[in-house]
Structure formats: C-alpha cells, structure tokens
Amino acid sequence: MSSLSSARLRRSIALHLFLTPLALIWLFPLWMMVVFSTMPDNGIFSPGIELLPHGNFVDNFNNLQRDTNFVGAIGISVSVAVTYTFLSVLLTSMAGWALARYQFFGKGVVVAIIFGTITLPYAVVLIPQFIMVARDFQLANTWVALIVPPLFNSLGVLFMRQSFSMMPDDLFDAARVEGVKEWRIFVFVALPLARPMLAALAIILFLASWNNYLWPLLINSQPGAMTAPVALGTLIGLTKVSWGGIMAGAVMLTVPMLIVFVLLQRHFIAGIAAGAVK
Amino acid sequence: MRNRNATAYRFLTPYLLIFAIFWVWPIISSFIISFQATRTVPWRFAPSFNWGRLIGDPAFFNALKNTLLILVIQVPVMIALAMVMAVLLNSPLLKARGLYRFAFFAPVVVGEVAYSAVFRLMFSLDFGIVNKLLNSIGLPKIDWFSNVTPAMALIMIAVTWRWAGYNAIILLAGMQSIPEDVYEAATLDRVSKLKQFFYITLPLLKPVIVFCLVLSIIGTMQLFTEPFLITERGGPGGGTETLGLLLYRQGFRSLNFGYASAVAYTMAGLAIAITLLQLWLTREKQ
Numbered sequence: 001m002s003s004l005s006s007a008r009l010r011r012s013i014a015l016h017l018f019l020t021p022l023a024l025i026w027l028f029p030l031w032m033m034v035v036f037s038t039m040p041d042n043g044i045f046s047p048g049i050e051l052l053p054h055g056n057f058v059d060n061f062n063n064l065q066r067d068t069n070f071v072g073a074i075g076i077s078v079s080v081a082v083t084y085t086f087l088s089v090l091l092t093s094m095a096g097w098a099l100a101r102y103q104f105f106g107k108g109v110v111v112a113i114i115f116g117t118i119t120l121p122y123a124v125v126l127i128p129q130f131i132m133v134a135r136d137f138q139l140a141n142t143w144v145a146l147i148v149p150p151l152f153n154s155l156g157v158l159f160m161r162q163s164f165s166m167m168p169d170d171l172f173d174a175a176r177v178e179g180v181k182e183w184r185i186f187v188f189v190a191l192p193l194a195r196p197m198l199a200a201l202a203i204i205l206f207l208a209s210w211n212n213y214l215w216p217l218l219i220n221s222q223p224g225a226m227t228a229p230v231a232l233g234t235l236i237g238l239t240k241v242s243w244g245g246i247m248a249g250a251v252m253l254t255v256p257m258l259i260v261f262v263l264l265q266r267h268f269i270a271g272i273a274a275g276a277v278k
Numbered sequence: 279m280r281n282r283n284a285t286a287y288r289f290l291t292p293y294l295l296i297f298a299i300f301w302v303w304p305i306i307s308s309f310i311i312s313f314q315a316t317r318t319v320p321w322r323f324a325p326s327f328n329w330g331r332l333i334g335d336p337a338f339f340n341a342l343k344n345t346l347l348i349l350v351i352q353v354p355v356m357i358a359l360a361m362v363m364a365v366l367l368n369s370p371l372l373k374a375r376g377l378y379r380f381a382f383f384a385p386v387v388v389g390e391v392a393y394s395a396v397f398r399l400m401f402s403l404d405f406g407i408v409n410k411l412l413n414s415i416g417l418p419k420i421d422w423f424s425n426v427t428p429a430m431a432l433i434m435i436a437v438t439w440r441w442a443g444y445n446a447i448i449l450l451a452g453m454q455s456i457p458e459d460v461y462e463a464a465t466l467d468r469v470s471k472l473k474q475f476f477y478i479t480l481p482l483l484k485p486v487i488v489f490c491l492v493l494s495i496i497g498t499m500q501l502f503t504e505p506f507l508i509t510e511r512g513g514p515g516g517g518t519e520t521l522g523l524l525l526y527r528q529g530f531r532s533l534n535f536g537y538a539s540a541v542a543y544t545m546a547g548l549a550i551a552i553t554l555l556q557l558w559l560t561r562e563k564q
Binding site: 024131258 | 301393405451503
C-alpha cells in the first residue's frame with residue numbers, strides 16, 4: 001500500500017513540475033499586459049528587464065485618452081454588447097423553441113440550411129454584408145450596423161434547440177390542458193427552466209460582441225463611431241503613440257472579462273463546450 | 279411535438295428574417311459578385327474576370343501558401359498541446375486545479391486587439407521582454423518582425439496561445455463524458471494509464487478531436503487580426519499575408535469587391551472540403 005501511494009506521490013510531483021512552468025508561460029502575456037500598463041513609456045523602451053508593476057496606470061490612461069477617445073469607445077462597446085446579447089438571446093431562444101417543440105411546414109429545410117452553412121467561413125458574407133449595410137441601407141457608423149448584422153449567428157439557435165428538446169413534454173402539456181397560450185408557456189415555463197443555458201449563451205454572445213473586431217473595423221470606421229477594440233487597433237503601429245496607453249486600454253478591455261470569467265466559470269465553460277455537443 | 283404552422287413561424291420569423299438577410303442571401307450574393315467585374319459602373323457579368331486573375335496572381339498564391347503553412351504547422355501543434363492540457367487538468371492527482379484552469383483558459387476571453395498589442399510589445403527587437411530573456415540566458419536576439427520565418431513563428435505562437443485553452447475546454451468536456459467504469463474495468467485488468475489513454479480515451483474522443491480540428495482549421499483559415507496588427511499588415515513584405523488579409527486589402531482597401539469575393543469563395547471551398555472530410559472521418563462504421 002505504501003509503495004502504491006509513494007508511486008502516486010512521485011507521479012503527482014512530476015505532473016506539477018511539468019504543468020507549473022507551462023501555466024506560468026501561459027499567464028505571462030497577461031501578466032506583462034498589466035505590467036506594461038503601469039510603466040511609463042520610457043520604462044517600456046528601456047534595456048532593463050522589468051517584471052513587476054509600477055504606478056503609472058493613470059498617466060498611461062490619460063495618454064490613451066489623448067491619443068483616442070477611449071472612454072467614448074468603451075461606452076459604445078458596452079451599449080452595443082448589452083443590446084446585442086439581449087436581442088440575440090431573445091431571437092435565438094425563440095427560434096430554438098420553435099425548432100425543438102413544434103412540427104411545421106418547411107422545418108426540414110430550415111434545419112438543413114442552418115446546419116449546412118454553419119461551417120462556412122464568415123469571410124464569405126463579409127463583402128455582401130458591407131455593401132448592403134453601407135451602401136444600400138446607408139447605415140455605416142451607426143449602432144444598428146454594429147448590432148443587427150451579427151444577429152445572424154446560428155450557434156445559439158442550435159444550442160437552445162438542444163436545450164428545449166431535452167425538456168419533458170408533460171410539463172408543457174399540463175399548461176396546454178389549462179388553456180395557457182403558447183407564448184406564455186414559452187416565457188413563463190420554458191425560459192425559466194432554461195436559465196443556466198441562457199446564462200451560458202448570454203456570456204458567450206456578450207464576449208463575442210465585446211471582442212468583435214473585423215466587422216466593426218469595416219463598418220464603423222469614423223472616430224466617433226468606433227468600438228473600443230477598433231479605437232485601440234488604430235493606435236497599434238503608429239510611430240508617435242503611447243504604448244503604455246495602449247496597454248492601459250488592453251487592460252481595460254481584458255480585466256473585466258477575466259473577472260466575469262472567474263465568477264461565472266461554470267457557465268463560460270458550459271457555453272464553449274456546448275459548441276462540441278451538436 | 280405539435281403541428282402548428284402559425285405558432286411555429288411566429289416564434290421563428292424574427293430570427294429567420296435576420297438569418298436570410300445577413301447570412302443566406304450574402305452567401306449567394308458573394309458567389310454572384312465573384313463572377314462580376316466590379317470596378318466598372320454598372321457592374322457587369324464577366325465569368326473569368328476575377329477567377330482568371332486569381333489563378334494567375336502571385337499575391338493570391340503567396341497568401342494561400344502562408345495560410346496553408348500556418349494551418350499545417352499551427353493546428354496540429356495546438357491540438358496536441360490542448361490534449362496535453364486537458365489530460366493533465368483531468369488528472370485526479372492535480373492540486374489547485376482552479377489555478378491551472380485559469381492559466382490555460384484565461385486567453386479565451388482576451389480580445390484579438392488586446393493580445394495582438396501585447397505580443398507585439400513582448401517580441402519587439404531591442405526592448406521586447408522575450409529577446410531580453412533570451413539574451414539573459416545567453417541566446418541571441420531574434421528579429422521577429424524583419425524576417426519571414428520568425429514572423430510566421432510569432433503568428434503561430436500567438437494564435438496557439440490564444441486558442442489552445444479553448445480547445446482544451448472542449449476536449450476536457452469530451453473526456454468527462456466518457457463513463458468512469460470503462461477506466462475502472464481497465465484498471466482492474468492492470469492496464470497502464472498510458473495504454474488506457476491510447477486504447478480508451480483517444481478512440482472514444484475521436485469525434486471531439488476531429489471537431490476541434492475542423493473548428494481550428496476554419497478559424498485559422500480566416501486569420502486576419504494577428505497578421506494585420508502583430509506583423510503590421512502581413513509583413514515583412516507579404517511574408518505573413520494570409521487569405522483573410524488579402525481579402526481585406528482587395529475588398530476594403532482597393533474596393534475590388536469582385537476579386538475579394540473570389541478570394542472569399544476560395545476559403546469557402548476549402549471549408550467545404552474540410553467539412554466533408556470531417557463527415558467522412560466520423561461516419562458511423564457499418
């Protein structure tokens with residue numbers, strides 16, 4: 001017995017000896033993001049090795065705000081992400097409900113189109129979307145342009161369809177016998193039951209909107225209409241720019257999400273893992 | 279299940295409208311645009327205009343080559359690494375599991391712009407922390423941005439850092455859905471942990487691994503932000519230009535929508551081929 005447990009101990013030590021350096025390497029870029037955001041620019045571009053935070057975050061943030069209106073951009077990003085998440089959860093759970101719980105004309109076609117096109121790269125629709133929104137609808141540099149086109153995302157539909165179809169029939173049938181209308185069953189019975197799935201979906205959608213870069217870069221390119229990642233991206237590569245400021249912006253984009261991740265880890269992981277269980 | 283057309287479509291219509299306008303129609307439209315000459319007013323139908331140019335365009339083949347090179351090297355390395363992470367995070371011997379999970383999963387929430395900025399700073403020639411650390415252990419500095427090979431390596435390192443944990447989450451979920459008693463039986467029969475991994479975990483996990491591969495290939499195929507921001511518009515000299523970047527330059531810098539659509543459909547063609555391969559690989563054996 002003791003030889004068995006000492007073998008386990010040796011295996012456990014080997015495991016930690018391997019995994020700890022790997023974990024430190026993985027944390028290193030995030031750690032350096034924080035360190036850089038607290039260093040003065042001449043400190044970032046000095047020959048010494050600096051691995052600990054300094055006290056310059058506020059100055060860096062002021063430099064960032066001088067280079068671009070980052071606070072305004074954060075405001076746009078937050079509003080867009082909140083609205084997008086709400087609308088997308090609403091639309092995809094309604095669609096998922098219909099696909100899971102009703103038999104109707106054309107259902108096979110709808111499901112086939114959603115499944116059949118899900119692995120097509122987003123790049124395929126980029127140009128027609130841009131032409132449509134910018135030229136045909138004249139909506140470039142508006143909130144609508146940031147919020148509405150990305151609502152096409154169908155992963156949420158499949159996720160909610162899966163969630164609703166796993167719920168037992170008698171639950172809903174009991175309400176139907178009472179004469180409860182279908183939309184009330186959806187709102188007051190199905191949605192509350194699906195709360196954990198809705199939370200997972202909402203987190204993933206919020207994150208996707210918060211970090212979205214390519215579409216906002218193309219469609220909202222005017223300074224006053226940019227989202228925070230786009231505003232930050234315009235600074236990268238400029239010659240006269242405060243890198244401490246860029247890092248302060250990166251920290252402001254990243255740290256809130258890391259906190260949400262730590263607090264809601266279970267939902268987060270459920271949302272990502274759900275992509276695999278189609 | 280109840281057969282109710284009106285009710286079903288009342289729930290479905292808001293989403294279907296958006297889906298049709300911003301996904302289904304653009305897929306068709308993009309295909310049509312790729313056969314049009316779009317820099318004349320009005321656009322005219324010219325079947326070989328863009329596609330003919332594409333097959334003779336060195337810039338296209340450069341971008342295709344770079345994209346495939348990144349695919350072939352980065353995706354397998356990342357999936358293998360994700361597998362190692364998932365197996366070790368799943369080990370009952372691991373203490374402080376939460377800390378390790380945080381370390382590997384945290385990059386999943388980091389936006390492309392934020393992490394591109396950090397990587398750019400970390401790898402800069404004279405003041406980058408990576409070169410300083412290489413120097414301090416007696417290794418020469420690497421000029422990550424002026425030479426093609428290190429620049430490509432940098433892109434692959436960055437993408438791997440960002441996405442390995444994401445794949446590890448999916449693989450870990452897959453592993454945890456394998457019933458415990460399979461392993462218990464194997465342990466009773468004195469099958470070593472290593473053999474259990476190769477003869478139980480890997481075969482049962484094959485659909486999940488293939489899913490991760492497909493997801494990663496399609497993601498990497500569209501790589502845009504990293505070569506756009508980290509290596510400065512695909513530098514040095516187009517050395518890290520990808521199909522995603524070529525599409526951006528053609529579509530939104532040169533406003534050549536027809537040609538950019540042809541590039542986009544090349545990516546779609548690759549994606550369709552990969553998806554069919556996935557279906558074939560994970561088909562049910564008779």
